[in-house]
Amino acid sequence: MYETYRKLRNSLGYKDSDVAKGTGITKSTFSDWKTGRSIPKMDKLKKIALFLNTSVEHLTAEENIAETMTTYEIIINLCKQRNLAVTALEKDLGFGRGSIGKLKTGQTSAERLQKIANYFNVSVDYLMTGMEINTKEKYDKTTRIAQEILNNKSLQQLFNAAHDAPPEDLEAARALILALKKKGSK
Known part of the structure; x- marks a missing residue:
């Protein structure tokens, strides 16, 4: 686990x-x-x-696909399913050559994972587990994130704007704000 x-x-x-x-x-x-x-x-x-x-x-x-398949392997499989070379994926996404290979060691940002997920029209969860979260789980996740934003005084201003956003957008906004807050506290 x-x-x-x-x-x-x-x-x-x-x-x-x-x-x-x-x-x-x-x-x-x-x-x-x-x-x-x-x-x-x-x-x-x-x-x-x-x-x-x-x-x-x-x-x-x-039993989790992530236990047997890495995010890198899942992305390679998605490329194969679309007859797409990894270098072509990197070029399409504006990544440097070899960027996808860095996933073998877990060296990538959440932003890059989200770009890859968007490219293949899958979730970041799928890239990491090989499984899509069902609609109810996505709704529950959106609700949890929105509740976290509402409960955090420094994030409350975002609540109204985030109300109808998909969970991926909410997570990206939350991660960005927390990263900025962390950077500002150094």
Whole structure:
């Protein structure tokens, strides 16, 4: 289960310390999880899932395509299905040559993953798990993100603008604001 979390966290450019800070969960919880000494309790898993814009089910799934296929492999398969060379994908997206290959080590930004997902008309969740979230789950995710924005005084101004936005746009806006806030606090 930690491996699913680690892959998702890395693909979004976060470290355990970033997730700990963003969720209020102690670093030792992540260390214990990583070493197999314990698994975070449900309340903590919910915070982690919300922070990473995924579901608890995704984090805790024993059988998960992400366990056998990496995001890189999923993207390669999408390219093959469309008879598209990876270099052509990179060119179409305005990425430098070899950018997609960096996904092998989890070195990419959430913004790049979103561009790739948009190109193939799939979700970022699909790129990371090989599974699309169903419509009810997308609605629930949108509701959770909107509620987080509403509950955060510094983000409340966005609530009205975010009301009808798809979850991907909400997550991108939230991630951008949190990154700017983090950068400003340094």
